[in-house]
């Protein structure tokens with residue numbers, strides 16, 4: 259029956275206490291290192307706002323969200339992020355949390371997390387160019403020259419789209435990152451890039467944290483596009499964590515067969 263509900267929390271479940279190396283969370287969140295694997299991680303309020311009053315996502319995050327977020331980053335080869343989010347959130351080089359360095363090494367990952375910025379215009383925020391290593395830049399035809407000037411040819415991933423050469427082909431981008439050995443991709447938004455990644459069919463899992471707050475207002479949703487996703491993407495709940503402050507942390511599997519029409523498809 260389609261409308262059956264499972265009460266997940268409270269339930270038999272089990273507690274994942276905060277421990278120095280986060281062994282329990284690492285076991286829950288780690289995936290096989292075979293082909294490319296793309297997971298997206300977003301946070302929203304109960305009513306679906308993807309930014310808090312300061313126009314950023316950080317103010318929606320809770321201790322539980324930061325705990326899972328740190329493990330997701332520590333298990334990624336590369337963090338893929340839209341240039342708008344880089345600008346809004348002030349991205350810099352991505353350190354691995356010290357308590358997760360051993361877990362990262364045990365997973366066979368490079369000690370450094372790569373950062374890949376997606377931009378049509380090739381506009382790489384200057385703050386990202388002051389560190390020891392510039393980010394990778396994923397772009398299309400229009401942004402290639404400007405991005406090359408900023409980061410150099412070695413750090414450039416130019417993947418012109420078929421219909422619109424100025425927009426990067428995100429499937430080709432994931433393949434190009436994998437060819438560099440960057441198979442485990444963590445997409446950290448923003449909402450427009452996530453919509454494009456979903457439309458391109460490259461997202462395997464969506465980690466969506468719901469912070470225990472209502473905001474109303476006109477903040478973007480975690481996935482935002484003018485056209486919407488057609489057809490809607492169905493998902494299966496892979497796990498749901500409940501934190502003591504009532505943060506809910508869901509992992510949605512976008513590859514598992516759902517055996518029903520997606521909610522919202524009108525069928």
Ligand SMILES: NC(=O)c1ccc[n+]([C@@H]2O[C@H](COP(=O)([O-])OP(=O)(O)OC[C@H]3O[C@@H](n4cnc5c(N)ncnc54)[C@H](OP(=O)(O)O)[C@@H]3O)[C@@H](O)[C@H]2O)c1
Pocket residue numbers: 299300301302307308309313314315339340341342343344346347376377378379380381425426446447448449450451452454478480482
């Ligand atoms: N709740 C959360 O978890 C979360 C996560 C991330 C961000 N945010 C918030 O979301 C807001 C930003 O939203 P946004 O949707 O504008 O972010 P975004 O998708 O990161 O930024 C849009 C910009 O990124 C580039 N971009 C996005 N998709 C692209 C594509 N398919 N191809 C090429 N370039 C692409 C373009 O950059 P160019 O202009 O350089 O071409 C575009 O202008 C911020 O307030 C941020 O704090 C929230």
